[in-house]
Amino acid sequence: xxxxxxxxxxxxxxxxxxxxxxxxxxxxxxxxxxxxxxxxxxxxxxxxxxxxxxxxxxxxxxxxxxxxxxxxxxxxxxxxxxxxxxxxxxxxxxxxxxxxxxxxxxxxxxxxxxxxxxxxxxxxxxxxxxxxxxxxxxxxxxxxxxxxxxxxxxxxxxxxxxxxxxxxxxxxxxxxxxxxxxxxxxxxxxxxxxxxxxxxxxxxxxxxxxxxxxxxxxxxxxxxxxxxxxxxxxxxxxxxxxxxxxxxxxxxxxxxxxxxxxxxxxxxxxxxxxxxxxxxxxxxxxxxxxxxxxxxxxxxxxxxxxxxxxxxxxxxxxxxxxxxxxxxxxxxxxxxxxxxxxxxxxxxxxxxxxxxxxxxxxxxxxxxxxxxxxxxxxxxxxxxxxxxxxxxxxxxxxxxxxxxxxxxxxxxxxxxxxxxxxxxxxxxx
Amino acid sequence: xxxxxxxxxxxxxxxxxxxxxxxxxxxxxxxxxxxxxxxxxxxxxxxxxxxxxxxxxxxxxxxxxxxxxxxxxxxxxxxxxxxxxxxxxxxxxxxxxxxxxxxxxxxxxxxxxxxxxxxxxxxxxxxxxxxxxxxxxxxxxxxxxxxxxxxxxxxxxxxxxxxxxxxxxxxxxxxxxxxxxxxxxxxxxxxxxxxxxxxxxxxxxxxxxxxxxxxxxxxxxxxxxxxxxxxxxxxxxxxxxxxxxxxxxxxxxxxxxxxxxxxxxxxxxxxxxxxxxxxxxxxxxxxxxxxxxxxxxxxxxxxxxxxxxxxxxxxxxxxxxxxxxxxxxxxxxxxxxxxxxxxxxxxxxxxxxxxxxxxxxxxxxxxxxxxxxxxxxxxxxxxxxxxxxxxxxxxxxxxxxxxxxxxxxxxxxxxxxxxxxxxxxxxxxxxxxxxxxxxxxxxxxxxxxxxxxxxxxxxxxxxxxxxxxxxxxxxxxxxxxxxxxxxxxxxxxx
Numbered sequence: 001x002x003x004x005x006x007x008x009x010x011x012x013x014x015x016x017x018x019x020x021x022x023x024x025x026x027x028x029x030x031x032x033x034x035x036x037x038x039x040x041x042x043x044x045x046x047x048x049x050x051x052x053x054x055x056x057x058x059x060x061x062x063x064x065x066x067x068x069x070x071x072x073x074x075x076x077x078x079x080x081x082x083x084x085x086x087x088x089x090x091x092x093x094x095x096x097x098x099x100x101x102x103x104x105x106x107x108x109x110x111x112x113x114x115x116x117x118x119x120x121x122x123x124x125x126x127x128x129x130x131x132x133x134x135x136x137x138x139x140x141x142x143x144x145x146x147x148x149x150x151x152x153x154x155x156x157x158x159x160x161x162x163x164x165x166x167x168x169x170x171x172x173x174x175x176x177x178x179x180x181x182x183x184x185x186x187x188x189x190x191x192x193x194x195x196x197x198x199x200x201x202x203x204x205x206x207x208x209x210x211x212x213x214x215x216x217x218x219x220x221x222x223x224x225x226x227x228x229x230x231x232x233x234x235x236x237x238x239x240x241x242x243x244x245x246x247x248x249x250x251x252x253x254x255x256x257x258x259x260x261x262x263x264x265x266x267x268x269x270x271x272x273x274x275x276x277x278x279x280x281x282x283x284x285x286x287x288x289x290x291x292x293x294x295x296x297x298x299x300x301x302x303x304x305x306x307x308x309x310x311x312x313x314x315x316x317x318x319x320x321x322x323x324x325x326x327x328x329x330x331x332x333x334x335x336x337x338x339x340x341x342x343x344x345x346x347x348x349x350x351x352x353x354x355x356x357x358x359x360x361x362x363x364x365x366x367x368x369x370x371x372x373x374x375x376x377x378x379x380x381x382x383x384x385x386x387x388x389x390x391x392x393x394x395x396x397x398x399x400x401x402x403x404x405x406x407x408x409x410x411x412x413x414x415x416x417x418x419x420x421x422x423x424x425x426x427x428x429x
Numbered sequence: 430x431x432x433x434x435x436x437x438x439x440x441x442x443x444x445x446x447x448x449x450x451x452x453x454x455x456x457x458x459x460x461x462x463x464x465x466x467x468x469x470x471x472x473x474x475x476x477x478x479x480x481x482x483x484x485x486x487x488x489x490x491x492x493x494x495x496x497x498x499x500x501x502x503x504x505x506x507x508x509x510x511x512x513x514x515x516x517x518x519x520x521x522x523x524x525x526x527x528x529x530x531x532x533x534x535x536x537x538x539x540x541x542x543x544x545x546x547x548x549x550x551x552x553x554x555x556x557x558x559x560x561x562x563x564x565x566x567x568x569x570x571x572x573x574x575x576x577x578x579x580x581x582x583x584x585x586x587x588x589x590x591x592x593x594x595x596x597x598x599x600x601x602x603x604x605x606x607x608x609x610x611x612x613x614x615x616x617x618x619x620x621x622x623x624x625x626x627x628x629x630x631x632x633x634x635x636x637x638x639x640x641x642x643x644x645x646x647x648x649x650x651x652x653x654x655x656x657x658x659x660x661x662x663x664x665x666x667x668x669x670x671x672x673x674x675x676x677x678x679x680x681x682x683x684x685x686x687x688x689x690x691x692x693x694x695x696x697x698x699x700x701x702x703x704x705x706x707x708x709x710x711x712x713x714x715x716x717x718x719x720x721x722x723x724x725x726x727x728x729x730x731x732x733x734x735x736x737x738x739x740x741x742x743x744x745x746x747x748x749x750x751x752x753x754x755x756x757x758x759x760x761x762x763x764x765x766x767x768x769x770x771x772x773x774x775x776x777x778x779x780x781x782x783x784x785x786x787x788x789x790x791x792x793x794x795x796x797x798x799x800x801x802x803x804x805x806x807x808x809x810x811x812x813x814x815x816x817x818x819x820x821x822x823x824x825x826x827x828x829x830x831x832x833x834x835x836x837x838x839x840x841x842x843x844x845x846x847x848x849x850x851x852x853x854x855x856x857x858x859x860x861x862x863x864x865x866x867x868x869x870x871x872x873x874x875x876x877x878x879x880x881x882x883x884x885x886x887x888x889x890x891x892x893x894x895x896x897x898x899x900x901x902x903x904x905x906x907x908x909x910x911x912x913x914x915x916x917x918x919x920x921x922x923x
Contacts, residue, residue, distance in 0.1 A: 046469065046774070047440035048432070055437070055475075059504070062470040063437050071838055073470065073505065073773045111432065111442040115463075115622050115694060125617045129625055129796070137776035137798030141672075145830065145837020148513040187504075232501030234819050236520040243514075243819060245506060253513050268474045273482075276431035334431055364478040371499035374530050379485075379494060385478045386496055 002036040002298055004322060009296030013083040018095065024081035028295045031057060031064050031076040035291065035299040040280035040356075041339050042066055042076060044092040046138055047112065048105040051096065051339045053280030056269035057287025059187055059229075060366075063278075065138060066090060072139025077287070078247070090139045097339060101135070152255040157183045157222070159427060160242055160258035162230050162369065165193015166205060166413040167405025168264030169213045170420025171394075171427070172222070175262075176213070178428040182222035183256060184213070185244050187229045190294070193266055194406075194413055197289035199314035203414040225254075233261065233372050240373070240400060260427045263370055263388065263396075263403040264420055267363025267410075270385070272306060275334035281341040285315050285360035298322050300355035304329055304344050307360030315358055327352055362410035370407070373398045383410050394423025402427050435483060436476035438469020446483050455539060456493040458532050459580045460484065462587070462693045467497060470505050470773055470842055490536040498529055500843045501817060505773055509837030512830050514823035521808045521820060529815040529846075532579055534713045543711055546737040547574035549892075550729045551744055552716050552752050555586035556692075556881040557870050558744035559699035562708045563620075564889035571707030574736060576729070578715040581696045584746050586878055588815070588847030590769055590793065590801050590923070592782050593879040594631040594687035595656055598647050598920040601900060602876075603654050608883035613690055616882070620698035624690040625796040629780035631687035632661075632669055634678035634832075640786045644682040647920065651684065658684040670783055672835040678785065689782055689793050689801075692878060716745075719756040725866050726756060740892070742868045747813050747848030749858075749871035758863035761909050762872050763811040763851045767923055768821035770844040772800035783832075784922045790828045791922050792836075800839050804828055805923045811851075817844045849875040853909060854917035859888070862906040868892075869906060875923050 003009045011023035015033060024033035031054040034042065040053040042064050054064035057077045064076040067088040076087070092099040104112075118128030161172045164186035172184045190196060191210035198207065214224045231243045240261050244254040269284035271277060281300065285307065291297035298319075305316045305328040312328055320326045333347030335357065343351045365387040367377045375396040377386045387409040394402040404423035405416035433443040441464045454463040457480070466480055467473035473496075481494045502511075534540075549565065551558040554577030562573045581587070593613050595606040612619075613626045635641045644660060651658035661683050663675035669683060700710045711733075718730035719741065729736045745752040747764035775798050782793035792802030804825045822844060830837045851874050852858060858872040870888065873880055891897045 045434075045440050046438065050432070050434075050440065052437075060471060060474045061437065062505075065470070072775060073840060105432070109432075111444045111448075113445075113448065115697075117623060119617045119621055119623060122615055122618050125623070128623070129627055132625075133627065133777060133796055136796060137774045139773075140776045141778040141835060142838025145509045145834055146507065148509045148830075148837070151513050151515050154518070229504045231503050231506055232819065234501075234520075234817075241520070241819065243502070245502075245504070245510065251510065253510060255514070255518075270478055271434070271437060271475055273433065273435070273479050275433045278434045278437055364474075366474070367496065368472070368474070368499040368503060371496060372501065377496060379481060379491060384482050386481065 002038065004292070004296035004298060006296055013081060015081050015085040015087055017087045018089055025295065026082055027080050029077050030066065030068070030079050030081055030087055032291045032295045032297040033081050034076065036297050038300070040299070041096050043090045043096050044099045044102065046091070048108065049092070049099050049101040050105050050278060051280050052278070054283065055271065056284045057291055058269060058284065060268040067139055070143030072142060149252045152253045154255050154257055157181050157256060157258045159260050159262060160185065160256055161262045161264060163193060163264035163266055163405070164191035164210065164224065165264060165266045165405060166195060166417040167420035168193070168262070169209050170417040171262045171264055171404055171424035173213045173216055174421050174424030175428055176216040176220045176222055179220055180428060181220055182217055183225060183258065184217060184222065185225045185228040185230055187227070189227050191224060191226060194286055196293060197286050198293040199289060199311060199318065201310055201314055201412065203412065205413060205417050230369060233369055235373065260400045260402065262394070262423055262427055263401065263407055264405045265366040265369060266406045267365050270361055270364050272359045274332055277335055279335045279337055279341040280339060281355055282335060282357040282359065285311065285358040288358050289315055289318060292318060292322055298324060301325060302354040302356065304352050304354035304357045305360060306332055306344065306357050312360040315360055327354070363406060365407045365409060367407065370396065370401065370403060373401055375401055380409055392422065393426035394419065395426060435479040436466035436469065438471050439465040441466040441476070443483065446480060447487065450484065450487050450489070455489055456532065456535055456580055457481070457484070457495055457497045458583070461497045462582055472500070472843060473497065490539050492533045493535040493539055495533040500845050502841055505840035505842050507838055507840050508826045508830050511822050511826035511841060512837065514819070514826070516820050516823040516827065519820035519823055520818070532583065540713060540733070541711060543714060543731065543734050543736055544574060544709060547709065548572035548738065549574070549740045549742065550736055550738040551575045551742040552729070553577060553744035553746055553749070554581055554700070554710060554712060555584050555744060555746050556695055556699065557877050557884065558742065559696055559703060559710070560881045560885035561742065561744065561870060561888050563699045563703040564885040565892060566703050566706035566708050568889050568893040570893055573708045575708060575710045576714045576716060576731060577712045580712050581700060582693050585847040586696055587693055588769065588845060589692055589878050590791065590803055591689045591692045592631070592793065593690055594684065596631055596633065596647060596651060596658060596682060596684050596687060596920070597918065598643070598650070599918055600650065601903070602918055603650060605880050605883045607654065609879055610686065610688070612882040613688070616695070616698065620702050622694045622698040622701070624694050624698065626688055626690045627796055628686055628688035629782065629793070630669070630683060630685040632666060632781040632783045633682040634666065634783065634785045635680045636678050636785060636787055638679065641680045643786070644680060648682055656684055657686055658682060669781060670779060672833050674832060674834060677832050687782070689795070691796055716752060716755065721756065721864070724864060726864050740866045740868065742870055744870040746850050746871060746877065749850060749869070753862065753869070756863055756867055758867065760858060760862070760869070760906060761853050762858070764813045764848045765809055765811055765851050766814045766846050767803060767805055767849050767875065768817060768844060768846040769801065769803035770822065770825060770841050773840045773842055774798035775839065785828070785832055788828055789923055790825070790832065792829060799842070800836065802829060803923050813848055815846050815848065817846050850877065855921050856918050857904050858906050859904045860901045874921055
């Protein structure tokens with residue numbers, strides 16, 4: 001059963017992947033269409049030519065790069081299917097399924113020391129340089145460049161809220177309620193952040209919060225911008241200049257001068273970090289949950305949920321209800337399988353057969369935009385991740401920059417919503 | 430045996446991080462450079478946490494695991510998209526650019542102590558300082574201490590495009606560069622580490638007749654020095670780089686023997702081999718003063734203690750003016766920020782480094798397949814800053830996609846900046862200044878990286894009594910107080 005049997009998810013178009021037709025639902029990401037079709041293998045990895053497939057399903061990990069319509073290195077999890085869309089897998093000789101260069105991986109069990117490869121003679125070194133050059137690169141030069149979108153003019157907003165998860169929604173609602181004109185930008189195609197997982201965790205606010213907040217934003221001249229990546233924050237004489245990229249068919253750039261910035265960008269998926277934990281079929285739990293809820297994606301028959309806590313349990317229940325055979329494992333030592341995961345080794349002599357793994361652990365706070373502005377971050381010893389330093393009201397050390405929610409450390413959605421509201425109030429002044 | 434990958438973009442395994450740490454690359458910026466983790470399309474979003482956890486496990490200090498500098502754009506973005514920005518509306522340099530935060534020091538526990546005394550103290554662990562230390566040690570003078578205020582590669586030596594060319598406009602520079610090219614070809618074998626020297630050539634494009642006249646003059650000079658430089662028509666240039674827009678230039682100059690290297694290992698190679706010969710290289714040691722005793726400098730003061738010495742070499746690049754000032758010596762250097770970016774890795778499509786004269790635009794494709802390109806900004810004010818600007822992204826995107834429209838689809842992964850150490854005549858400042866034992870080795874105006882290997886040999890010869898090259902008189906600090914002493918170098922790019 002590749003998809004939930006629901007008319008909303010029934011395939012209505014065909015994409016062409018390496019010359020083969022794959023059924024898809026128009027508008028769903030290429031990555032979920034391929035997972036539903038039982039194809040988690042998308043490419044070969046950069047250096048070792050290891051089998052590679054989607055992991056985070058949320059735009060951050062870049063492990064699902066394919067060639068689409070003549071453009072290389074396009075994220076399959078961020079590109080919508082349409083009738084006849086031509087998708088090519090990359091970086092394999094000849095195909096991702098059978099790649100001769102996979103020998104590089106097998107021949108280097110301890111990894112490759114590229115610094116000291118072939119340095120014993122000038123002739124050998126020349127050969128190594130020439131050979132490695134031939135193997136370089138992911139994908140070929142684009143067939144043609146797209147014309148640039150329109151030149152953006154500067155726009156002013158009272159606040160730029162980055163991330164429309166619980167924290168960002170809370171902050172935006174408070175700011176809009178105080179009469180501020182808010183631009184709420186999210187890189188995902190829908191608002192809600194982790195609420196889109198529909199795990200109904202205890203105390204979690206409902207996803208309907210997103211449409212309520214959008215309504216209040218519009219009432220004060222604000223906007224909710226989706227599929228919109230904040231490419232950078234720069235300082236200009238003490239004020240922030242933000243560049244926002246609207247992806248997709250209506251591509252455009254926006255140059256925004258907000259009076260204040262609220263960073264509610266949540267966290268990014270953290271790979272399993274176990275031996276062979278990069279095998280296709282091993283995916284980020286939250287990404288899988290969103291794919292199931294929004295695209296009916298059932299990625300296989302046997303799911304291993306790797307992780308513990310309420311989120312792991314809720315995820316296991318969701319996929320059990322979707323018809324998968326689900327087992328949960330607190331930790332694992334290594335993944336077995338090559339082109340696709342086939343089992344997890346629990347490190348105690350036991351093997352858990354599976355064709356899909358959902359990695360459930362707290363995401364790593366998305367600190368990069370804060371770091372661009374020089375806001376301090378610290379390594380949280382208990383969460384074992386970096387987080388943006390902010391006080392209880394969300395103030396960072398950078399004037400005008402506030403941070404709330406998972407970007408400041410692990411917390412549940414209800415706490416993130418509250419933190420967002422507090423930051424909104426502090427920012428409103 | 431499987432692999433535990435910490436960085437999926439660049440396939441960096443646990444073992445590779447362990448090897449880097451064991452080889453002394455302990456802080457996050459250095460581990461990033463040595464292993465390549467975090468340099469791929471995701472820019473560390475997935476791997477930074479895993480690597481920090483592993484470094485802590487290995488014994489790194491909290492200071493050492495501080496995240497590496499975040500750099501825009503946050504997502505790979507096509508040049509054609511960035512070309513939509515109008516550079517004229519974007520803030521120019523100086524106050525517009527937040528200075529890049531200095532890396533946090535690792536903490537005393539992780540640092541090796543400074544010696545109380547060294548015969549030679551070299552201030553600046555960039556390529557000039559390290560190559561000189563290595564060449565001095567090879568000539569038997571190994572009581573040398575190299576000090577750097579940060580990690581190796583934090584300055585311009587780790588921030589440049591890696592171009593090495595012999596196409597210069599004065600005989601001095603041509604000769605130095607030819608020697609450097611010869612050393613680059615052997616570097617991996619002589620210094621034991623790959624620098625991925627790839628002789629893809631340099632293609633200079635002249636947009637007008639005045640620039641053609643420069644190229645013709647230079648080509649004649651090059652041929653006199655045995656180089657294969659030749660002038661090409663636009664159509665001939667298309668045979669070298671097929672996707673150029675031939676309406677953007679009227680002629681080109683092509684030397685197939687120029688090339689590009691990967692800059693970082695150059696420093697590691699020189700540092701490692703110099704240390705093997707007895708040199709001490711100390712990072713995260715900032716020079717705070719130069720103590721004088723009569724007509725000589727007696728000690729170098731640092732934030733980690735005092736070092737007595739016989740000879741001080743100022744090889745501090747963009748910071749050399751500040752270092753000279755510590756001894757009360759005024760130099761005319763004007764450090765100026767230059768920006769550069771790198772694109773997604775693509776299969777080879779561009780062999781040479783391409784430079785459009787008169788615009789500051791240049792780009793090449795690295796050994797790993799990334800587009801690497803920069804563009805100087807005539808409006809950039811003087812000052813030491815390594816921060817990044819949005820204006821540069823816009824200027825580069827427009828200029829590069831005009832010259833080579835196919836580049837429009839190439840996505841930018843990361844931008845950064847370094848400083849050119851500019852002098853009034855675009856030539857270096859060498860030899861003693863102010864004090865007989867205070868030597869200058871700076872002012873290379875963006876080409877110190879490619880000149881260093883050859884320059885270090887000449888300098889070490891002189892300092893070890895093997896003869897003084899005439900360059901050291903020609904390029905003394907005193908020349909700026911004489912009239913018409915040195916012919917200016919006018920073939921600076923970027």
